[in-house]
Amino acid sequence: MRQLWTMTRSDLRQRIRDKSVVIFAIIVPLALMAVLDLVIGDAQDEPIGPVTVAASVPAGDDLAAALVGALDGLGGDGAGGLRVTVKDAPAEQVRDLARNGEAQVGLIVPDGFGASLRSGTGKQVTVIEGDGGIGTQIVISVLQEAIDHLEAGSSSAIAGSRLGLTPAEVAAAAQSVAAARPSITLARGAASNEQLSMSGALVAGQAGLFLLFTVGFGVLALVYERDQGTLARLRSMPMRPGLVVGAKALVAFILGVVATSILLTVGGLLFGVDFGSVPAIAVLVLCVVTASTSLMFIVARVARTSEQASIAQSIVALVLGIAGGAFFPIAATGFVGTLLDLNPISAFIRGLGITYGGGGIGDIGVPVLIMLGFAVVAAAISRVIPDRGAGL
Template sequence: MTRVFHIAVKDFKILIRDKAAFLIMLGMPLVLIFILGSALGGVGESESIDIPVAIVSVDSGEQGDVFADAIADVEELQDVFNLAVRDDLAAVRAEVERGDLTAALVIPEGFTAALEAGEPVQLEVLQDPGSEMTAGIWAGVARAAAANLSAGQIMRITAEGLLAEAGVTPGAVGDQGTGDGQVAFDAVTIEQVEVEQEKQVSMIDYYAAGQTGLFLLFGAMFGAFGFVKERREQTLARVLATPASKTEVVAGKSLGIFAVGAAQFFVLFFGTRYLFGVDWGPTPGGIVLIGLAEVFAATGLAMTLSALGRSERAIGGIGPTVIMLFAALGGAMIPVEMMPSWIVPLQSVTPVYWAMGAFLDLMRGEAFGTALAPFAAIVALGAAMFAFGLWRLKYE
């Protein structure tokens, strides 16, 4: 057993001194995670979206301003919008046309009068055609406010009727500090539907999982390089001429590949977490379990590549092809939901697919138990590749 350990330590030393391997296994994934996450909107995603919008009241009565202020004071809206209450409709319209404002809600002239008369009020939303989606969100806010306003009006009319029946004049209600409009506008809130919504994974989180899943497999390529190089340079033959058995040599080399992969995984895990703020979810134990399972699969793949490739050049051709195929099918590049249906049956043969699924589930807050089935699948795939490699491996 000590020979196994010493072979593994030697391989670990050799691989971490290989600058090209170091760059590809650690440098490239970190850079790609940062670039892809940033480009696709990952970095800073947790901050407020800050969409510039305005509310303009051209109502000559006082309820228009009260309504505008009521909407502007809603905290939830402040988290999403950079909201300003304005009074110059022409200027606001020009800003929307220039795209400086995404949208504006216009409270029209006669708003107070219509409200007091119990008549319908038409609110207008000005929107930048180039920002249809965010402007649409603002229009939704306006509709929600209007709906609450309508409910307030019904309440007011009903209250007026009841007070009249009781011999109380409407003005007396206003005197008590609960003016009609005020009652209605206090009811304007963003409607929140309480549903069990799963946590969304940001793009940088997604690519942290994807690139980790992809680049752990590159460890396999460098492991296979090591094996073939030892075969070519006759150090493998020399080791086999010592009392070390073939089993010890294979075990030692596999342990070395696994150790390098495990170190790579932990660097990527902690690096993405602390450098880019990647949220790996509340169950790091599950993430580590899946990460190490994939490292095992990479070790199995290294054995297969060592058996299939007789030279570094051959492995340099076969390795990246297999790895990129695994990564693409497994969803490390684009989400599996976006792939055509005929690909689905192929996905289950890639360890990346299982690793990605488990990483994303755990990032969304799923329990540790959800990682067990993917763990078993990844280990089974790794064992199959290891067994195939061992069967076909040439020592001379």
């Protein structure tokens, strides 16, 4: 154990003095997070602004009033919903108001709108789209839906009239259709309970991607030391050969845990992401670092030289990182989907999604099992495949 700690401490000291691990494991990913947050984050997390609707509605027309009244259900209190203000305006000013930005939507309901609906004759309602982004689109959609609803009532009235109903019965039928609630309702909900916010996904993804580089500094030191001759000297020391490999694994593990913890903490603070339960996050970090470290031992066995090791490490990191969702979520089904699910980086991000959504240690069983399973398989493979650099 004394020799294991001596090698671990010396390796850590060299990695810190070398500074490349600090740059690659912490500074670069944080910088990349910031850049990606600027590029992607703003577009995806765009807040929905208030919408002013300039409306010209004929007085005394209850159906025209009902059309405008449909906008009342959009959460006018502004508490997380869309705030809509309806501003009465003469018909000739509505277009100007929408054009100059005083209103985001213009609505012109023609005189005789209600009567024409009841009689089944068409009247044109004019909706003018201003510059209001997503809020404008929502308001227009709601208006369209309200018009469709009123038109359904009108159709019912016409059909009743053709069937010989009395005017009173036709009016009652039309009123009934207009007042009916939709039989299909939509409930607000998250796309998935493992879904991180865009900023959260960025932080988690970059932490996962660069973890594969970070642990490489520890494990792939085996290859670098083989090149520079120190590995031969270490193997000539009076200690078990496994201690050398153990020390490299321990260094990789320590570097990985520290770097990932820093990235999640600092990234979370910088981008306002709370990943949730700290114990659960700690378990996820330990598991993903274990999986990544095991993977790097395969690279160490396959690479003949340090140059080959660097190239292989970069390929593995980028493929697993991107496939795991380091830059953007990737969805797939079937065999490819299963493969993506078994990626330790995607399991790590999924696990963080669970904790972000309020989950604890008891809820992260699946991602934890995937990461630990990956670690076991990778470690087994690294023991079985021949060490291509051993004869050098």
